[in-house]
Amino acid sequence: MKLVRARIQNFRSIDDSDEFALDEHITCFVGKNESGKTTLLTALHRLNPIFDDTRFDRQKDYPRRHLSDYEERHEGKDATVITTWWTIDPAEKQAITDAFGVGSLVSDEVMVQKDYGNRTRWTVGFDEAAIVQHLIDTSGFHDDEKAQIGAAGTVAELKAKAGSVHEASPGRTHCLHRIDRGFPEDSVSQGIVKLLDLPKFMLFSQYQRMQGQVSLEQIRQRESSNTLESADQVFIALCDMASTTVEQVASIQDFESLVSRFEGASNKISAEMFRYWSQNKFLKVIFRLDHALPGDPPPFNSGRIFRTRILNKLHDVTVPFDDRSTGFVWFFSFLALFSQVKKRSKGKIILLLDEPGLSLHGKAQADLLRYFRERLAPGHQVVYTTHSPFMVPSDDLPSARTVEDVVIYHQDEAPEVRGTKVGGDVLSTDPDTLFPLQNALAYEITQTLSAGEHTLLVTRPSDLLYLRAMSEVLRSHKRTPLDPRWTICPAGGVEKVSAFMSLFGGNRLRVAVLSDLASAHDRIEDMRRWKILRDGHIFTLGAYAGQREADVEDMLGAGLYGEIVGACYGLKGKQAIAALPAGSRIVDHTAERFRTQAETVPGTAPEFDRYVPAVHFTEHQSDIIKKLFGADLKVTLTRFEQLFSDLNALLP
Known part of the structure; x- marks a missing residue:
């Protein structure tokens, strides 16, 4: 059987946890200290402990603030502590079908409860009439004996009617034997329970x-x-x-x-x-x-x-x-x-782990989660508690459950204590409860948005736009584009790479750097010396643009960049970008052109922002490319194709 839902009541800090679902592999209870996480595991463990017969004790375990009202609250009966719902495994279902016939079960779900009398109660959905008919049909009765038995709605009724059949009847002997062997106290429920395997619970904490x-x-x-x-x-x-x-x-x-x-x-x-x-x-x-x-x-x-x-x-x-x-x-x-x-x-074991890896380093906690997934979850359900962001499965947040000790405060009135509650939707109004979830999710989002398994670090966002746009242009011309496995990430320059690698774990990333400054030679050598980046993973744009220092815009060339800026700002005639001096950087020249125009004729030129042309190019790249002469376009495409080929060669 597999545990699918549970509900804890009348136990220590828990008045009623409310019904909560459990994941079929790993469930994580998240909550702050003293929220009741350990109490939840303790109650689950006592349903069917593996090592000893740990029992519920009314005097020790019943909520103290209600203990004096126990008899009145429960009308002299033993209070229910734990209610669990289980799904029947296919093998168990087949065993029940073989024993009691097709259609004997009306539900694949079973409820198991335990109370302060430490009695375990099972609730099974079955069709007793169908089971009785299966017994009659498969016990070897002759037709006249079946007619003598007639209709029987319960096993007890069938037992009585079968007993009236002649003692020499093989059918009578077989039927009564099957009832005595398969139905304790003539109970169908107990007969089915005999074929079910209730998993044992193993609770492991820091004290063991x-x-x-x-x-x-x-x-x-x-x-x-x-x-x-x-x-x-x-x-x-x-x-x-x-x-x-x-x-x-x-x-x-x-x-x-x-x-x-x-x-x-x-x-x-x-x-x-x-x-x-x-x-x-x-x-x-x-x-x-x-x-x-x-x-x-x-x-x-x-x-x-x-x-x-x-x-x-x-x-x-x-x-x-x-x-x-x-x-x-x-x-x-x-x-x-x-x-x-x-x-x-x-039999099967359900592992209950109380604050596992609490004192481990964050990376070691990630290793422990991997151990849970790879070694435990394939054969066992795992339920664990934590308040560490690194133990929250950020890639599987639906498997997390919030746990909080709910107290409602009313103005000028005593606080209303509702006890420990389990939230199945990973939502809570308590910021302390949400803290590990928020941090785990924030870390995962940051990793996902900023870094991929193969990350190309560039200087600024406009570089990202031009590289992506030129990759599509090359693809449309049936030439080599940038491999889509590369995640382009603006890092702000070579000097920021060390911080990036420290933050995002360079030991698991394949990182390349595309630098616009050849003068960053000392920083590059430092990264190589300290193994921050692998040899051959640092590229300078000048090497592809044919000049000592260059930007991505220089890779585009004066012709293409002039068309982009002109189309973006509506520059024509004398306002168009003039030819560049040899070896100069095109962005510096363009910015100076805008500044001079603004000073000469105030109000006639917009303020230059190198990001705006990049956006314009991504939106109108096909129209702009068509305006280029063949030779200029060929040079530009060759530059980017060579860069992309060198980058792609780094990938496995």
């Missing part, structure tokens, strides 16, 4: 972290007295991965036995972990079994002590496991515990 030092005598005592702590479960899981037990580890008498068992477990966890741990891949987990030293603090000063240490291969030094970052310890502990759960559990 393995300790770097374990006193084997202490953990054996807690194991025998059934007082194991959260950290103990992780160590027991690690032993299970090594195909051993705490008892066996404590009795190991030779070093090689220890090494052979735990190196295998270490290699397995390390291979899985460092596939997704990008912060430092030069670490190795090392296990040791030592006799306690009297100078160590209790309880590590007696008996045998199991120690986990981390080898940093870059610095050639080992450090205690507890001294590693909290994020590293959390990830390792989760992998160890989850590996044991998968190994021991026969």
Whole structure:
């Protein structure tokens, strides 16, 4: 079965969460501290916990402000705590059809509830009359026996009528056997529930972290007295991965036995972990079994002590496991515990992760999300809580749910406490609740708008317009355009490239720079030296325009640019752009022409803005291109085609 919706009531800070949907793969609960996120996971976990029979306790868990009114509020009955809705898997549906016949189910959805009496109640939609008829038709009754049985609307009724058939009838024997075996207490609902697999819930939080030092005598005592702590479960899981037990580890008498068992477990966890741990891949987990030293603090000063240490291969030094970052310890502990759960559990598991990766760096949190998607979600539903923007799935915001403790304030009246609510539409009026969502979305939008996987950095927005327009012109002439995989991004000049690369993660982008200043040689060399850009990814426009320093407008040539400016500003005759001095930059010459005209005859020339002609060209490029002479057009097209070919050659 797959969990599709849930509703929590009468539990701690939750009066009524309202019904909320859960994603079939990963659901993210987003909310600020003390909003009730952990409470939601705790309630879900207690529906069917994997490790122990954690129970709802009315005295501890029922909302305190209503506890004295419990009997009155629930009319002497046990209050419902959790209601869940599940869809039946195709394999389960087929098993039900095989057992009870086609049409036995009237709905693929099942409701499962649990109350303060810790009773689990199932609600299944079925057609009992159709199931009864299927039993009659497939039990081997003769026609006269079917006539004797007649119509039966319930299994209990069929059982009574089948019992009246002659004892020697094979049909009677078969039918009664099927009812006794497949319908506990003659209940169709219980018969169907027997064929359904309610997944177990595994709750993992910051408190379930393995300790770097374990006193084997202490953990054996807690194991025998059934007082194991959260950290103990992780160590027991690690032993299970090594195909051993705490008892066996404590009795190991030779070093090689220890090494052979735990190196295998270490290699397995390390291979899985460092596939997704990008912060430092030069670490190795090392296990040791030592006799306690009297100078160590209790309880590590007696008996045998199991120690986990981390080898940093870059610095050639080992450090205690507890001294590693909290994020590293959390990830390792989760992998160890989850590996044991998968190994021991026969049914499905729903993972409930409370603030996973809370202490991880933002990049490591992205790695953790990738781990969820690639390794967990294909086989398990994952529900996790967070208040970190980096743990919000910005590429799948519909899977996020807002969680907030709702309090309505009225003027001159006591606040109205509505308790924890879950928002299924990723909307909230509380700015603190929205903060992680807003930041995650803003970061994603910024990345998407400003940078693509293949980014060409240019100086100004007008460069972008001319490059795109000339690419289309080349395409119309059946020549080489700019590859559409390039995202053109105005960066403001070579001096801004370093900041851009730092902000947008140059290690995952293929970036090229198109510079208008050959004099930026020192900055370019700095970027190459510090590996900010790859060799061969920096281009100067002058190299294609045939002059030392150039703008995109110089690539167009005086003829084409003169036509663009003239058409844009309506310049004709003496007002047209004059021929350029050799080696000069066309934009400087044009701006000077406009300035001089304005000073000579005030009011006769508009103010020059180099962006305006670029926009005009993009809108009328076909008409303008037609006015060029063949030789001028050929030179311009050749310049841009050579530039685009060189840029395209950088792409895979």
